[in-house]
Amino acid sequence: MNTYISILRGINVSGHKLIKMDALREMITSLGFERVQTYIQSGNLVFQSKQTDEKKLAGKIEKEIIKTFGFEVPVLVIAFDELKKIVKRNPFLKDSSKDISFMHVTFLSQQPTAENFDKIKEVKHREDEFQLIEKSIYLYCPNGYGNSKLTNSFFESKLKLTATTRNWKTIGEIIKIASEK
Numbered sequence: 001m002n003t004y005i006s007i008l009r010g011i012n013v014s015g016h017k018l019i020k021m022d023a024l025r026e027m028i029t030s031l032g033f034e035r036v037q038t039y040i041q042s043g044n045l046v047f048q049s050k051q052t053d054e055k056k057l058a059g060k061i062e063k064e065i066i067k068t069f070g071f072e073v074p075v076l077v078i079a080f081d082e083l084k085k086i087v088k089r090n091p092f093l094k095d096s097s098k099d100i101s102f103m104h105v106t107f108l109s110q111q112p113t114a115e116n117f118d119k120i121k122e123v124k125h126r127e128d129e130f131q132l133i134e135k136s137i138y139l140y141c142p143n144g145y146g147n148s149k150l151t152n153s154f155f156e157s158k159l160k161l162t163a164t165t166r167n168w169k170t171i172g173e174i175i176k177i178a179s180e181k
Contacts, residue, residue, distance in 0.1 A: 001050060002048065002050070002051070003046065003047075004057060005044070005046055005083050006028075006043075006057070006061055006077045006078075007045075008074070008075055009074040009152065009162060012041045012043070017071055019043070021038040024043070024045070025037070027068050027069075031064055033049050034049070035048045044170065044174055046178045055077075058075045058077040059075075061077070074109075074162045074164065076162065076164060083171070083174070083175065083178070086105060086107075089136070092131075092140045099142070101167075102142050104138075104140075104141065104166065105136050105138055106136070106155055108137065108159065108163050109135075112161055125148060126148075128148050130150055137163075151165075152164055
């Protein structure tokens with residue numbers, strides 16, 4: 001069995017695309033996935049599956065969400081081993097002056113083209129910083145993510161990819177849950 005993390009984009013935000021976590025767990029279990037757990041209400045899932053194709057897993061979940069809940073939700077699926085690598089590669093952890101409570105990772109559906117990334121790599125947004133490593137954008141937002149212009153929508157429009165962001169604490173909790181599988 002392989003352990004995966006599934007991250008849903010834009011559910012339970014401001015009363016839109018509401019999905020209760022118990023209903024989401026039931027839906028995921030109905031797809032044949034095992035040891036399903038959720039973390040908070042923003043659509044973080046940990047599950048096990050014999051399947052190995054992350055894009056197919058994401059597509060399967062997206063289709064079932066439409067069927068079960070009646071709306072589209074972008075879904076990213078990441079292998080647990082890959083998430084551990086993403087955590088280790090965080091360049092901001094090397095700087096002891098940076099407070100981890102202002103660190104985030106924006107997960108991308110695929111690596112952006114160099115051309116699209118070149119358009120934003122020199123963008124300055126106050127004190128906010130970002131670095132791309134493979135399919136992850138590491139963010140440091142010292143004034144809070146809620147005050148940043150480096151949102152999912154910004155990255156999606158500029159990079160032409162699906163993006164969803166999680167704070168460092170959430171990523172740590174997901175790692176803890178997945179480690180117990």
